[in-house]
Every structure is written in structure tokens, then in C-alpha cells.
Amino acid sequence: MTVLFDTHRGLLEEALRALETRGFWTPFPEVPSGKIYGESARDEGQTAFDSSIGNPFELPEHPGANSVGAEASPWGFDLGITYPAADVSDLVAASQAAAPAWVEAGPKAWVGVCLEILTRLNRMSFQMGHAVMHTSGQAFPMAFQAGGPHAQDRGLEAVAMAWSEMVRVPETAIWEKPQGKGSPLVLEKHWQIMPRGLSLIIGCNTFPNWNSYPGLFASLATGNTLIVKPHPSAILPLALTVRVAREVLTEAGYPADTVLLAPDATGAEITQNLVRDPAVRIIDYTGSNVFGEWVRSHAGADTQVYTEETGVNSIVIAATDDFAGMCANIAFSLSLYSGQMCTAPQNIFIPRAGIDTDEGQKSFDEVAQGISAAVDALLSDPMRASGVCGTLANPATAERVANAHALGRVIRESHALDEGRSASPLILAVEAGETDAFENECFGPISFIVAVDDAKAGVAVAADLAQHKGAITAALYDTDEDRISDAAAAFARAGVNLSINLTGNIYVNQSAAFSDFHVTGANPAGNASLTDAAFVANRFRVVMWRRPRAA
Amino acid sequence: MTVLFDTHRGLLEEALRALETRGFWTPFPEVPSGKIYGESARDEGQTAFDSSIGNPFELPEHPGANSVGAEASPWGFDLGITYPAADVSDLVAASQAAAPAWVEAGPKAWVGVCLEILTRLNRMSFQMGHAVMHTSGQAFPMAFQAGGPHAQDRGLEAVAMAWSEMVRVPETAIWEKPQGKGSPLVLEKHWQIMPRGLSLIIGCNTFPNWNSYPGLFASLATGNTLIVKPHPSAILPLALTVRVAREVLTEAGYPADTVLLAPDATGAEITQNLVRDPAVRIIDYTGSNVFGEWVRSHAGADTQVYTEETGVNSIVIAATDDFAGMCANIAFSLSLYSGQMCTAPQNIFIPRAGIDTDEGQKSFDEVAQGISAAVDALLSDPMRASGVCGTLANPATAERVANAHALGRVIRESHALDEGRSASPLILAVEAGETDAFENECFGPISFIVAVDDAKAGVAVAADLAQHKGAITAALYDTDEDRISDAAAAFARAGVNLSINLTGNIYVNQSAAFSDFHVTGANPAGNASLTDAAFVANRFRVVMWRRPRAA
Missing domain, CATH: 3.40.605.10 (Aldehyde Dehydrogenase; Chain A, domain 1)
Structure with a gap:
């Protein structure tokens, strides 16, 4: 037949x-x-x-x-x-x-x-x-x-x-x-x-x-x-x-x-x-x-x-020549389906002393605020907010969001949206050495902006997390080609796929059939x-x- | 580089x-x-x-x-x-x-x-x-x-x-x-x-x-x-x-x-x-x-x-148009490296009432004797015998041969060869329903000629053994194309590679790189x-x- x-x-x-x-x-x-x-x-x-x-x-x-x-x-x-x-x-x-x-x-x-x-x-x-x-x-x-x-x-x-x-x-x-x-x-x-x-x-x-x-x-x-x-x-x-x-x-x-x-x-x-x-x-x-x-x-x-x-996906921000585009892109990745994609980033590593951007030097808090503001802008229209965030599949995720506030300094508060069981992104800031809250998966619209010594340290922590806790995606923003090359090698050794300098309508969350291999099988996020x-x-x-x- | x-x-x-x-x-x-x-x-x-x-x-x-x-x-x-x-x-x-x-x-x-x-x-x-x-x-x-x-x-x-x-x-x-x-x-x-x-x-x-x-x-x-x-x-x-x-x-x-x-x-x-x-x-x-x-x-x-x-490899003899060639071929397969190849046959299933051959109808015992005599002929020259059989890698194999005589009616006695720790093939005859000795691997130069009701029963027992105990090879001698086709399907379901009507210088034991896949992974003989x-x-x-x- x-x-x-x-x-x-x-x-x-x-x-x-x-x-x-x-x-x-x-x-x-x-x-x-x-x-x-x-x-x-x-x-x-x-x-x-x-x-x-x-x-x-x-x-x-x-x-x-x-x-x-x-x-x-x-x-x-x-x-x-x-x-x-x-x-x-x-x-x-x-x-x-x-x-x-x-x-x-x-x-x-x-x-x-x-x-x-x-x-x-x-x-x-x-x-x-x-x-x-x-x-x-x-x-x-x-x-x-x-x-x-x-x-x-x-x-x-x-x-x-x-x-x-x-x-x-x-x-x-x-x-x-x-x-x-x-x-x-x-x-x-x-x-x-x-x-x-x-x-x-x-x-x-x-x-x-x-x-x-x-x-x-x-x-x-x-x-x-x-x-x-x-x-x-x-x-x-x-x-x-x-x-x-x-x-x-x-x-x-x-x-x-x-x-x-x-x-x-x-x-x-x-x-x-x-x-x-x-x-x-x-x-x-x-x-x-x-x-x-x-x-x-x-x-x-x-x-x-x-x-x-499950795994813990990370973004490392070392520098950018499109600060607004970067913040908007990350904001969408954090908001889309309320962080419930296996490819959604959870941690954003930023040098404690800030980064160089096309808008001049930005402090750690300025970058954090830039991302937070981009989320606010993205979700300012309630219908669009529901269209991006959807709802929370599981009641436990709503509880997790409610209980997560104590895990760091609140950069952006989470709110219920107009429709369904929902929560907009909660963004917390933490110091890498002072907590391990970010090292475990917090499934849902919870993300950590993590202060690290420098970009290299951010890549090292993110890659180490990927290798030991698992990760399906990683993202990097940088303008230094040598550092980009080193980061690509580090994430490759950790068995995680890396997206570099995404802005506009393509997101780290996305994995396209016939082109992207989804999950590598080379870290605990999947075999x-x-x-x-x-x-x-x-x-x-x-x-x-x-x-x-x-x- | x-x-x-x-x-x-x-x-x-x-x-x-x-x-x-x-x-x-x-x-x-x-x-x-x-x-x-x-x-x-x-x-x-x-x-x-x-x-x-x-x-x-x-x-x-x-x-x-x-x-x-x-x-x-x-x-x-x-x-x-x-x-x-x-x-x-x-x-x-x-x-x-x-x-x-x-x-x-x-x-x-x-x-x-x-x-x-x-x-x-x-x-x-x-x-x-x-x-x-x-x-x-x-x-x-x-x-x-x-x-x-x-x-x-x-x-x-x-x-x-x-x-x-x-x-x-x-x-x-x-x-x-x-x-x-x-x-x-x-x-x-x-x-x-x-x-x-x-x-x-x-x-x-x-x-x-x-x-x-x-x-x-x-x-x-x-x-x-x-x-x-x-x-x-x-x-x-x-x-x-x-x-x-x-x-x-x-x-x-x-x-x-x-x-x-x-x-x-x-x-x-x-x-x-x-x-x-x-x-x-x-x-x-x-x-x-x-x-x-x-x-x-x-x-x-x-x-x-x-x-x-390990596994238990079988030959089923239903009929042959080259009795002498079949016996010589099987004799070599039983003798080569004293049955210590993972591809060596252990069991030979023969209908209790005998088989049709180019030399006329042969009784169960005549077929068994034919194989035994072919082994004797193959090993009649001591130097050639050592060249075919080699030695026994492990002393435990020599003990196993010595202890195996009680497992059936001795068709061919095992003898030490001229060189090294050695034993020529021991061939035993058993009734399928009366013992399960042949159902386990007896590693070394030990084989069982097993009387079954008919060829179809032989295929069924051999395939069942392959499926449950593992087998790397199976062999069939038959002249009826419908029965051959049924047997091929049965052995395929049991996940074992089948050789049909081998005579001359090609043996069931042999697995050629670039052509034969060795072991299927589809039965307990390997994954x-x-x-x-x-x-x-x-x-x-x-x-x-x-x-x-x-x-």
C-alpha cells in the first residue's frame, strides 16, 4: 500500500x-x-x-x-x-x-x-x-x-x-x-x-x-x-x-x-x-x-x-550597539507565553559596573530598568498583553510567581492580566555571589538579572549552569568579536545553542524545524x-x- | 590538521x-x-x-x-x-x-x-x-x-x-x-x-x-x-x-x-x-x-x-538438494575455532521423521551421522584439525565440554587435538520436548542435534529461542520456497539474520564488513x-x- x-x-x-x-x-x-x-x-x-x-x-x-x-x-x-x-x-x-x-x-x-x-x-x-x-x-x-x-x-x-x-x-x-x-x-x-x-x-x-x-x-x-x-x-x-x-x-x-x-x-x-x-x-x-x-x-x-x-536558560549582556532593540527583544522573550517555553530565558547576567551601548555607558540598574521598561511598553495595551503572555497553564506557576518576590530585589512587579489565570513578568535583581536562587529553574514569568564581575564571568556562570543544570538556549549581546568567539566556544562546550545579538522579530525562544536542532542532548536539559x-x-x-x- | x-x-x-x-x-x-x-x-x-x-x-x-x-x-x-x-x-x-x-x-x-x-x-x-x-x-x-x-x-x-x-x-x-x-x-x-x-x-x-x-x-x-x-x-x-x-x-x-x-x-x-x-x-x-x-x-x-x-544460534534442516555439501558446510561451522565464535551454531533442528535429500530420504540419525562424519573427515589430518579448531581460550570451556556428555545421546565424541588446550566438536542428540539443555548457551565445541516434529516446528523453536535467549545467526536448509519464505519471516520477527542453503566456502559464522550488519540489536544477543x-x-x-x- x-x-x-x-x-x-x-x-x-x-x-x-x-x-x-x-x-x-x-x-x-x-x-x-x-x-x-x-x-x-x-x-x-x-x-x-x-x-x-x-x-x-x-x-x-x-x-x-x-x-x-x-x-x-x-x-x-x-x-x-x-x-x-x-x-x-x-x-x-x-x-x-x-x-x-x-x-x-x-x-x-x-x-x-x-x-x-x-x-x-x-x-x-x-x-x-x-x-x-x-x-x-x-x-x-x-x-x-x-x-x-x-x-x-x-x-x-x-x-x-x-x-x-x-x-x-x-x-x-x-x-x-x-x-x-x-x-x-x-x-x-x-x-x-x-x-x-x-x-x-x-x-x-x-x-x-x-x-x-x-x-x-x-x-x-x-x-x-x-x-x-x-x-x-x-x-x-x-x-x-x-x-x-x-x-x-x-x-x-x-x-x-x-x-x-x-x-x-x-x-x-x-x-x-x-x-x-x-x-x-x-x-x-x-x-x-x-x-x-x-x-x-x-x-x-x-x-x-x-x-x-527542564533547564535554566541564560542571557549574557556584555555590550550592545542597539540598546533599545536589545531591551525590546529581551522583553518579548521574557513575556512570550509568560516564560513557560522551554526555550525562555530565566537569567540575565550583566556586569556589575555596567556596559557600553550605542546610548553611552549604562549602569547595571539602567540596563535592568531598560529591560523592565521595555516589558511595560510591550504590555501596555491589555489585549496585546494577553496576546503575548497568554495564561499560566498550571495554578502552581501562579503560586510560584507570588512566592518569588522574596528571592531578590524587585525590578518589575508582576501583575495579573485582564484575561484568564495570568501574571506578567516578575523581574528580580540579585548578586551572583549572594544567592543561588537563580541557579534553579523557576518555571514561569520569573527572571533574575544577575550582577557579575564582568562579561566573562557571566559567560562562565551561564555556561556552568547549562552544563550542570541543563539549558536549551543561551543568548549573548556583545560587540567584541574576540569575546563573542570565546563565549561561543564556552556555550558549545556546555552543549547549549547560542543566539547572538538578536533584535527585531527573531527571538532566542524560537527554534525552527528543518534548521535549528532543538535541545542538544549534551546537557541535563534533555538526552x-x-x-x-x-x-x-x-x-x-x-x-x-x-x-x-x-x- | x-x-x-x-x-x-x-x-x-x-x-x-x-x-x-x-x-x-x-x-x-x-x-x-x-x-x-x-x-x-x-x-x-x-x-x-x-x-x-x-x-x-x-x-x-x-x-x-x-x-x-x-x-x-x-x-x-x-x-x-x-x-x-x-x-x-x-x-x-x-x-x-x-x-x-x-x-x-x-x-x-x-x-x-x-x-x-x-x-x-x-x-x-x-x-x-x-x-x-x-x-x-x-x-x-x-x-x-x-x-x-x-x-x-x-x-x-x-x-x-x-x-x-x-x-x-x-x-x-x-x-x-x-x-x-x-x-x-x-x-x-x-x-x-x-x-x-x-x-x-x-x-x-x-x-x-x-x-x-x-x-x-x-x-x-x-x-x-x-x-x-x-x-x-x-x-x-x-x-x-x-x-x-x-x-x-x-x-x-x-x-x-x-x-x-x-x-x-x-x-x-x-x-x-x-x-x-x-x-x-x-x-x-x-x-x-x-x-x-x-x-x-x-x-x-x-x-x-x-x-x-551471548545467544543461542540455530540451524534448521528441512530438506536439501546437496546433502554432502550441507554436512561439510555445517561441519566446518561447528569446528571453526571450536564453536567459540559468537556466530557459531549450537543447535541443529531436524524433523524426527527425517528429511528429503538429493541422496534420497534420510532419517534423523542418518542426518546426524552425516554431519558427524563430515566433522571427522574435516579433522582427519591433525595439523588441519588444529588449523581449523584452534584451541580453547578459556579452561572453563574445556571443563564444559567434559561435563556436557550427560546432556544428550552422544553422536560424536570430543577429543583433544594435537596442539594446545583443545577439544574437537562434541555432538549430542536430544528430543525437543524432553530436555531444555539446548536452550541455554553452551559456549565452545558443543552442539545439539534436536529432534522436532517437522521443519515448521524447528523454525518455531529456533526463532523463539532467538527472540528470548538471543541469537546472532540462524541457518536454514530447505528446498521448498514457501517454507523458506515463512522461515525468513519468522527469523526476521525474532531479529536474527538468516543464511539459507550455504554450501561450499561460505559459512553461517562469517559476517563481512561493509555488507553484513553484525548482530541486529533486536534480540537479547546485543542491543x-x-x-x-x-x-x-x-x-x-x-x-x-x-x-x-x-x-
Whole structure:
């Protein structure tokens, strides 16, 4: 069954080219526009989302006699959606029952099905935007992008990378070994890609799709069966994804149970039982490093575990030739989705004696005030403020903000915004030697402006934090090329990606599929990278049969 | 420093082409001939080996105030060679001290150094042949091949695969994102390959080089530093390898301690301390599954572990159109290096009612006798017998043979050969339902001819054993294409490579670099495959820095 592969071959080939050059490319437009997605798409998406509220989620033929679901939108209402819930053993049994037919299908079928799922998901990006908005708490424009086209990009990237590694193995070869003057030895050899087994995807609350799609599509594209375990507070986006996957599988003649949903309830999570199940051979996990460590140490010794965990991201400000642009850029990075992006900066290291800028020498406090004022300016319009900051996905984050004031000198106070459970950025100033508050992740809209001896010391502390606590991003503002070069080397050794002198509409938080590798796997913020060869190559194995060539 | 890379670029490119087509290819001739290796090579190799006997092994500048070494040739004499031995903490410190300069060198330097090491090792294949012969107990022709050119092939294969995965990541890119009618966002991006860290290679007694070179060269080619831990009974081959590596590193201007030797003594092994050291980030292990399980479960959660462990390999005989050829082929596979190859068959499943052959119907006992007689014929000349069987690497294997007689009906008795600690194949017949003796690995020249209901039952038992106990090879003799096809599918599901109807000079034991993937990683006989992309891709990480493109 390679019809779907043939249908989407052009898309795959473009993605493969993009992965080679790593310039900008996407087949999934990020602008939520009717001109692109069809004039009725916006209304249809809204209607589809609205009609799901308060109802059982339909997942035809899916195992599960019970139902769970208690999602509440951080924007202020209960979703009231329930999902079919099955025991772990029933899910595993259903997955194993689906496996033989799916394994048999082979790489072209696996990849073709994945590409069809992605293109269908793209068409429903408005509906998905609402689903992500009301589970993650992101504002709609971000939810549309991060839950829709950007997540689809990351899924497609994983499919393309998986395909490129599978086709490195030829299907057949003739092996002909010379034997001096005698006849050569001739064997024909046949290789087959065999999936590793059952793949468990553990989603997170803040980016239910974006962080799950790489593992989900990498595993599906390499022939594994999937159990998708959403965060109990963000089930809907992955439930929609699983439903589309099951529809495509069914239409293509494969078992729908190749992709299963494993929803659960807060306080009665089934994640640990899934992780420990001996049938599970691959785990993709996004979440805290506390539970991440549990997953890594309780998964079977033969289970391949890929994680993105928490870290402490830093900015070092050494100098700038665009003070206003720098402050505005940092202000946006601190505000966007209220610091709940895994790529959001937490610490801003500034020399105690201040820095050189295009506006003359600025003291430590002047730089701190410049950033604070830029946040105020960015959020001065309440509607725009909510559009940038969104809401707080988890009530614990609101508590954390409230309790953080004592951790330093308050440079900017946090305020509730007009909509939803929300908090604007809290900015604190501290002395590097006098507290270690900034050395741990304070998830949410909390940042520390940290006084250090000089720029070099700032880079050293930031890189050390990245190496030992983990970091996904780092940023630097400087005008001295030698110092920039030294900093780049230091952050490279700490295994963290560095953005230098960003101003304007590009932010350290942003990671573009087909170009940026997200997470390096080289520090505690995660053991895998989205999406490099290592992320896909161990999801399948290769088996051979060989025999003397028929005469 | 890319002189070495430029020197060997042609070799690398040929290897890359071979990996794509997977036909026969090798740059390292397997015939121990003066015409190929130089007329003086044989004598020089012998002299070099002889002069090492009874002396301290010279490893200039290598850490280690103590000395260890108690190797005894299974051919009947003590080597009396001692090696510099350092504490684990000193080895780790030396490796970490060497890392920065080696990391800095970059992919072309890493690969160039590896290729130079391999070509130098090739030139000393005679010396290495003796070193492998008198540690593994292999006969010289096999020791020359397996410890020399065939191991070098496997090393080169790993280097080429590593290079191919590293160059998937471009060094730079311009990322230009359109902004409607505005100016595009333009970033320049720079990527750097960063090694994972300290790589520990744990060698085995029987194939000290062949099994170690893939991990050793895969790690070195991706910029990691190495601690090479040989089996206490087979230090010399890896000591020679480490010495060559250190010479090349020094000449090229890199720290010799990039590659360290960690010899130890039986009863005072340091392996566990090395495995548990938090600095170790990669482990390659070859050995028993008992210790393999210990390694997998005691290595750090962030340590990538690659193993080849033990398994139970099977042959299923359903029918043959070349009875004599089949028996001769199997006889050689059972005899070669006395069943001490990880690819050697242990079990031969034969239908209780016998099989169809070109010589007419043969009863179970006639087939068993045919194989037994073929072993007798193969080993009838004492010198040839020693040349095929070699010796027993470990005294425990001799005991195991002696104790195995009670496990079944003796079809062929084992005898000591003329030279060294040796035992010709012991062949036992059993009933599948009446014993489980054949279900566990009986390492050494012990095989079971197992009566089963029919060929299909034989395939089922053999595949089940492979899946649950592990297997690296499987073989089938049959003339029915439908049954062959079913068997191929069954063994593929069990994750084991299958050889069909081998006769003549090609054996199930043989695994050719650049063509056969050795071990699938899909059953308990190992979690990795030599050498697929998964074997190399996770030995390095990718880090980036990006900045707005200069105007």
C-alpha cells in the first residue's frame, strides 16, 4: 500500500532537501489566514472546537470502557470533555495485536501514512489552535502556530529524517567475493527494516503537540506502534491527533490500534505503569527533570528513552550597539507565553559596573530598568498583553510567581492580566555571589538579572549552569568579536545553542524545524535532539536473509 | 590538521560507496601473503611478537606506576608480558585532560587520525596475528584475519559511517524567513560536532580486536576520548592497537592520552569501577549476557551502552538438494575455532521423521551421522584439525565440554587435538520436548542435534529461542520456497539474520564488513549492530550558534 507515499513523495523530497541545507523552509504556513487555509477554515475550526465542549470525545473502536477527562481552560472555563480510558494492560495488548499488520506494511506505507496524517492535521489547524489554546493556556495566535503548523513541521522533519536513515540500508545486494582463480562466492542478500516495538509518547501540558510530534512521527514512520499518553491537563490536542491517525490508518487498511490514546486523570496517572511495562521499547518524554530522571531510571534497560527536560536558560549582556532593540527583544522573550517555553530565558547576567551601548555607558540598574521598561511598553495595551503572555497553564506557576518576590530585589512587579489565570513578568535583581536562587529553574514569568564581575564571568556562570543544570538556549549581546568567539566556544562546550545579538522579530525562544536542532542532548536539559539522526536511527533495526545466488 | 584526512580521503570515499551498495569490498587483504604485505612482513611480524615475550610492554608516557599482565597462550606457554596499569581515577583524569585539544581538532582531524591508525595496523597484521593467536587461542590464519584485516575492515566501516552521519550536519547555513512585504529575517547559523565524552571499550577474550574496533573507531572518529579495557587474558592485541593510536596522535600533534589502555588482572578487574565512573558517557561491551546485564543496569542513566552479548544460534534442516555439501558446510561451522565464535551454531533442528535429500530420504540419525562424519573427515589430518579448531581460550570451556556428555545421546565424541588446550566438536542428540539443555548457551565445541516434529516446528523453536535467549545467526536448509519464505519471516520477527542453503566456502559464522550488519540489536544477543547509523549517531551531539547576518 504505497498510494499515500506516492501522493506525498514531493513533500518528502522537499523536506529531505531542507534538512540538508537547513535554510528556512516549511510547507505548513504559520499565518492563521483564511486566504491560506480557506475562507471558511476559521469558522469551521471554531465550530468544531465549540461542539466538542462538554461532550464525550469520539474515538471509534478505541479500547476503553471507562472515561476520564477534567481539562480546564486557563482562560477560564471547564472543557468538560471525556475520553475513552483503558487499563494499561488492555492498551498494551491492543497495541501488540495491531503490530504484525503494521510491521508488515514496510517503510513506504509507514511514511505515506505519516505524511497523510500531517497534511490532514494541517487542514484542521484552526480547530487545533483552539484545542491547544484552552489546554496550554497559550494565546490563540501562538497556539495556532505551535500546535498547528510548527508542530506539523517538527513531525514532518522527523518523518523525513527517519526515511533518510531507513533508505541508507539497501533492500538487496549481490555480494561477490573473488576466490583467486576459482569461481567467486556469490550471495544475494535481502534486508528488512524492523521496528523496535511499542513506542510510548509522554506529552506535556504547555506544548502538547509541538513536543510530542517529533517522537510520535519518528516512531510511527519507522513501523512502531504507539501509545500516546497526554498530560491530564492537555488531552484534547493529542486526542485530535490520535483520531486523525486512526482515521488514516483505517482508510489505508491498517489497524486503527496502531495508534492509541492513554488519557488519565490528575492524581491517578498511569504513566509509571506504562513506563515500566516490559512491552514498551521506546519512550519519548517531555517534562520536569524530576520525573524525567524517574523515567530514565525505571524504563527497562533495553528501552530507548528520549527526553526533553527542564533547564535554566541564560542571557549574557556584555555590550550592545542597539540598546533599545536589545531591551525590546529581551522583553518579548521574557513575556512570550509568560516564560513557560522551554526555550525562555530565566537569567540575565550583566556586569556589575555596567556596559557600553550605542546610548553611552549604562549602569547595571539602567540596563535592568531598560529591560523592565521595555516589558511595560510591550504590555501596555491589555489585549496585546494577553496576546503575548497568554495564561499560566498550571495554578502552581501562579503560586510560584507570588512566592518569588522574596528571592531578590524587585525590578518589575508582576501583575495579573485582564484575561484568564495570568501574571506578567516578575523581574528580580540579585548578586551572583549572594544567592543561588537563580541557579534553579523557576518555571514561569520569573527572571533574575544577575550582577557579575564582568562579561566573562557571566559567560562562565551561564555556561556552568547549562552544563550542570541543563539549558536549551543561551543568548549573548556583545560587540567584541574576540569575546563573542570565546563565549561561543564556552556555550558549545556546555552543549547549549547560542543566539547572538538578536533584535527585531527573531527571538532566542524560537527554534525552527528543518534548521535549528532543538535541545542538544549534551546537557541535563534533555538526552535527545529534535531532530537529528540519533533521534530516529535507533527506533528501528535491520534484519537480513542471505543465500547463494540462484544460477 | 587535516593532512591525514587528505591523505586517506580516497580510502574514506571508497568505504562510503561500499556502505551504500553493501557488495563485497575491502581495502585490507585477508590473505597472509608476502606478495601482498611485503616479502619481509611475515618474518618481521614473528620477530616483533617474539621479542615482546617476557618483557614489559612499552607504552611511552602512558599513566600507570603499577604493572599487570599474566596472559598465557592457549597454545601452551606464558606470554610473560607486563603492561603499565593506572588507577581508574588516574585514567579518567588523564582522559579528561586530553579531551579539550582532541575535541577542538574537529571531524576531519578525528577521521584522518583514525584512518592513519587503521592503515598502520594493517601493515603490522602479521605481528597482530601472533598476538591474537596467543591470547584468543585461534589458529594463526584465523587470528591473522580476524585480528588483522577483518578487524580493520570493521574499524574502517565504523569510521566511514561516523563520517557520513557527521557531514549530514552542514557547518553553516543562511536562514532567511520571508516577512510578507517587509525585509526577511536573516540569520547565519554555525554548527559544531561535539563528542559525547569519555568512551569505554570493554574487550573480550575470543575476538579482542574484531569486537572492539567498531566501538573504538566509532568513538574516536566522533571526537571522544577512549579508555580501552582489554580482557585480562587478551591484552596484547589491544595494547598494540593503543600504542599505534598514541603514536599517530602524538605525531599529529594531539595528546597521546586521547587513547588509554586499562589492563587489569583476573580476580582484580577494574571494569565495574570504570562502568560506574560518572565521567564515562559511552560504553561498548562484548561478553556474556550475565555481565552485560550488569553493565546495562549499572552504567549511568545518561551513558550510552552498546553491547554484543551471548545467544543461542540455530540451524534448521528441512530438506536439501546437496546433502554432502550441507554436512561439510555445517561441519566446518561447528569446528571453526571450536564453536567459540559468537556466530557459531549450537543447535541443529531436524524433523524426527527425517528429511528429503538429493541422496534420497534420510532419517534423523542418518542426518546426524552425516554431519558427524563430515566433522571427522574435516579433522582427519591433525595439523588441519588444529588449523581449523584452534584451541580453547578459556579452561572453563574445556571443563564444559567434559561435563556436557550427560546432556544428550552422544553422536560424536570430543577429543583433544594435537596442539594446545583443545577439544574437537562434541555432538549430542536430544528430543525437543524432553530436555531444555539446548536452550541455554553452551559456549565452545558443543552442539545439539534436536529432534522436532517437522521443519515448521524447528523454525518455531529456533526463532523463539532467538527472540528470548538471543541469537546472532540462524541457518536454514530447505528446498521448498514457501517454507523458506515463512522461515525468513519468522527469523526476521525474532531479529536474527538468516543464511539459507550455504554450501561450499561460505559459512553461517562469517559476517563481512561493509555488507553484513553484525548482530541486529533486536534480540537479547546485543542491543547494537555493527555498524549501522544507530551505532554511530549517538556518539556525538550538535551545537549551534546563530546571529543576524552581517549586512
